Amino acid sequence: MQHPVEIAPARGKLGVLLVGLGAVSTTFVAGTLLIRKGLASPIGSLTQMGTIRLGKRNEGRTPLIKDFLPLASLDDLVFGAWDIFEENGYEAAMTAGVLDASMLEQVRPELEAIRPWPAVFDQRYVKRLMGTNVKTGANKREIAEQVRADICAFKDAHHLDRLVMVWCGSTEIFMTPMAAHQSIAAFEQAMESNADEIASSMVYAYAALKEGIPYANAAPNLSADIPALDQLALDNGSPVVGKDLKTGQTLIKTIVAPGLKARLIGVSGWFSTNILGNRDGEVLDDPESFKTKEESKKSVLDYILQPDLYPTLYKDLCHVVRINYYPPRGDNKEGWDNIDLVGWLGYKMQLKINFLCRDSILAAPIVLDLVLFLDLAKRAGMSGIQEWLSFYFKSPVHAPGLYPEHDLFIQLMKLKNTLRYMRGEELITHLGLEYYG
């Protein structure tokens, strides 16, 4: 058995800094408050309901993950947020329309206490939104200092011990890493000259990383996934993860595709379409924001099916993804997948999936897990990209030169093995020859 990693205890309060107080954020906060009052169950959360097998299969050691590791308690979470709209947490949750009014009523005072700080916002990056609760300043570096001041004031006001930041803001326009993103010096220079290369989400990420705070990106925009911010995260001991929570259609895709590949069933086409009527859907109706989302959603199949290794099965795969803004459905997304399959001797088959999901109901437990695992990683001295949390993302950030792992089952094994490693437990390989020797 190897030595356990030293993990500082989860003492005191943990502040959760949410950028964007929309459907995902309010569903996460209201849900956490309801759960901690014993009024609801944390369904979908690995940290709250998941177990982990330790040792051999005949040892009977399968604790809850939250008993195996020193995670922060839900009672110790304190929430703060930025948004371009002034609505408090209760009003924002009512606007999002995900949870029933009767449920929200039970945590109304706690939600009303969340009054969003003015946001870092520029319509250049999210075309379909306009709000008035926005910071102004001489340049982006000065605005980042204002975000740091918000963080410090929140920390003092609530006597917080530690913090985690999660970008739950709208999807920004498609960007790729540019010269201004290559080093911390270039990035800071670009902030001072108000360069377009510095999107609003990068300003928040910079502020968090400067404070040594872990940062997660729930959306597909570039944000902290650039060399300058990777370096800052390493320098300041901040764990970082992203991008784009794996919920809905992509979750199902990364469950089904590894199964088809495992049985060497060919796929000649995968057509995915969605209808979605919340504010996220409205933002994604803009082609530049949609492009960011499309890239994120489309990448998964190539990596899972590996057409280079299996040209006969996947070389000609036609993968199409559509999102249609359709207001009547609100947050209740409906997704259809048509998968054209090829079997033995080239015979064609089809698989149809119709998923009537609730986007934010799938996303909220992921946000909770990320907050708790990032705080754990920080206390365990882990900084920079946390690939073991790929399990939660459509476009997992990863080290240069590696391809991202998209297969949900490999991702889960990696996550649990990382937890075993942290505690000095034997890693599980599933070899199992010892049971038959």
Ligand SMILES: NC(=O)c1ccc[n+]([C@@H]2O[C@H](COP(=O)([O-])OP(=O)(O)OC[C@H]3O[C@@H](n4cnc5c(N)ncnc54)[C@H](O)[C@@H]3O)[C@@H](O)[C@H]2O)c1
């Ligand atoms: N719901 C899901 O299952 C899911 C899955 C993957 C990714 N996401 C992504 O998570 C993000 C949030 O989703 P949502 O459904 O809550 O959307 P939403 O539109 O309900 O909420 C986003 C909030 O962010 C605010 N915002 C936008 N730019 C901001 C800025 N610069 N600073 C502060 N606030 C800002 C908006 O005003 C809005 O209130 C979106 O980018 C979405 O694509 C959601």
